[in-house]
Amino acid sequence: MNDHLAMGPGREFDAVRALLAQWGPAARGVGDDAAVLDVPVGEKLVVSTDSTVEEVHFRRAWLSAEEIGWRATQAALSDLAAMGAAPLGVLLALTVPRDWRAALPELAAGIGAATGAAGAPIVGGDVTDGDRLALAITVLGHARRPLSRAGARPGDVLYVTGVLGGPGAALDAWMAGREPGDVARARFARPEARIAAGQWLAAHGATAALDLSDGLAGDVAHLAAASGVACVLELDAVPCLAGVRVDAALQSGEEYELLVAAPAMDAAAFAAAHAGLRLTAVGRVEALSPVGAAGAVRAERGGAPVALPRAHDHFAR
Numbered sequence: 001m002n003d004h005l006a007m008g009p010g011r012e013f014d015a016v017r018a019l020l021a022q023w024g025p026a027a028r029g030v031g032d033d034a035a036v037l038d039v040p041v042g043e044k045l046v047v048s049t050d051s052t053v054e055e056v057h058f059r060r061a062w063l064s065a066e067e068i069g070w071r072a073t074q075a076a077l078s079d080l081a082a083m084g085a086a087p088l089g090v091l092l093a094l095t096v097p098r099d100w101r102a103a104l105p106e107l108a109a110g111i112g113a114a115t116g117a118a119g120a121p122i123v124g125g126d127v128t129d130g131d132r133l134a135l136a137i138t139v140l141g142h143a144r145r146p147l148s149r150a151g152a153r154p155g156d157v158l159y160v161t162g163v164l165g166g167p168g169a170a171l172d173a174w175m176a177g178r179e180p181g182d183v184a185r186a187r188f189a190r191p192e193a194r195i196a197a198g199q200w201l202a203a204h205g206a207t208a209a210l211d212l213s214d215g216l217a218g219d220v221a222h223l224a225a226a227s228g229v230a231c232v233l234e235l236d237a238v239p240c241l242a243g244v245r246v247d248a249a250l251q252s253g254e255e256y257e258l259l260v261a262a263p264a265m266d267a268a269a270f271a272a273a274h275a276g277l278r279l280t281a282v283g284r285v286e287a288l289s290p291v292g293a294a295g296a297v298r299a300e301r302g303g304a305p306v307a308l309p310r311a312h313d314h315f316a317r
């Protein structure tokens with residue numbers, strides 16, 4: 001049983017009914033003014049929201065509607081992964097222009113596949129007309145001890161999951177009018193929120209984490225700022241996709257891999273628990289130097305200081 005409430009007539013509600021019929025058991029308890037969920041006793045509710053907007057996060061020519069739905073949902077779920085939280089539910093606010101309406105079932109297939117893979121039921125949403133396709137996705141999760149950006153301590157090692165640079169390489173290719181290689185394209189079109197990895201890392205001593213959405217070069221500064229520490233990246237250690245230079249990998253956003261601070265971790269045990277996913281030491285956490293000395297984020301190559309490239313900024317222009 002889905003426990004949906006019946007809705008009155010209207011084309012908008014016909015569209016919602018069609019979505020619910022398509023999602024089947026992947027949607028639960030929809031149709032009231034708000035969803036009502038249980039949080040396991042003794043755990044915290046963990047909530048985040050993220051938008052995916054046509055022309056800002058993708059172009060229609062690059063991706064199928066199924067991929068757009070999958071990617072937007074994984075991008076939102078990635079924040080639960082970074083908090084070490086288990087998914088509880090997902091809400092979808094969809095802005096659907098007229099010329100996208102026929103693609104709704106395909107979009108919904110991608111969303112349903114992603115929520116299904118995460119074991120997170122769709123518990124509500126909103127549908128509106130508008131000028132551009134936009135998906136505002138709210139994710140709800142739970143954790144006994146959520147993993148913050150703020151806990152990194154001097155002496156911790158910095159790790160990243162996976163291999164970086166794919167989404168940036170795909171984006172560069174499309175922007176230059178070329179078709180990206182299959183691996184880079186898949187990293188852009190079919191990211192996977194590292195939900196199990198986030199929970200494993202939280203349970204194995206991680207002190208802080210965040211997901212890589214703006215690019216490692218920028219996201220590391222959020223961890224340093226939140227934790228009140230200095231982070232030093234060793235650029236020779238950054239795991240880059242074949243053919244991608246480290247500067248490009250540092251600027252590659254929308255990776256949805258995790259940056260983690262922790263005392264030394266067992267990367268082999270991590271990989272064994274996550275289908276071979278890599279966990280690579282890429283730097284270290286130090287005490288913040290006195291004002292006027294070295295900054296909160298530094299990069300080194302072969303022990304020598306080097307500059308970090310800029311990260312994505314929505315308001316840069």
Ligand SMILES: Nc1ncnc2c1ncn2[C@@H]1O[C@H](COP(=O)(O)OP(=O)(O)O)[C@@H](O)[C@H]1O
Pocket residue numbers: 049050079213
């Ligand atoms: N419009 C907003 N109102 C309130 N908080 C916001 C807004 N935009 C961003 N934030 C908060 O700022 C922080 C950084 O945002 P963002 O870079 O989007 O995080 P993330 O990469 O986790 O999605 C988050 O804690 C987010 O909740």
Ligand SMILES: Cc1ncc(C[n+]2csc(CCOP(=O)(O)OP(=O)(O)O)c2C)c(N)n1
Pocket residue numbers: 050051055056057058059171213214252253254312314
């Ligand atoms: C058409 C297009 N231009 C540029 C980009 C690159 N890009 C857009 S947003 C972004 C950063 C991440 O997005 P954001 O909405 O800031 O995610 P959040 O940090 O909130 O999770 C990047 C690298 C893209 N994906 N598509």
Ligand SMILES: [Mg+2]
Pocket residue numbers: 049050051
């Ligand atoms: Mg965000």
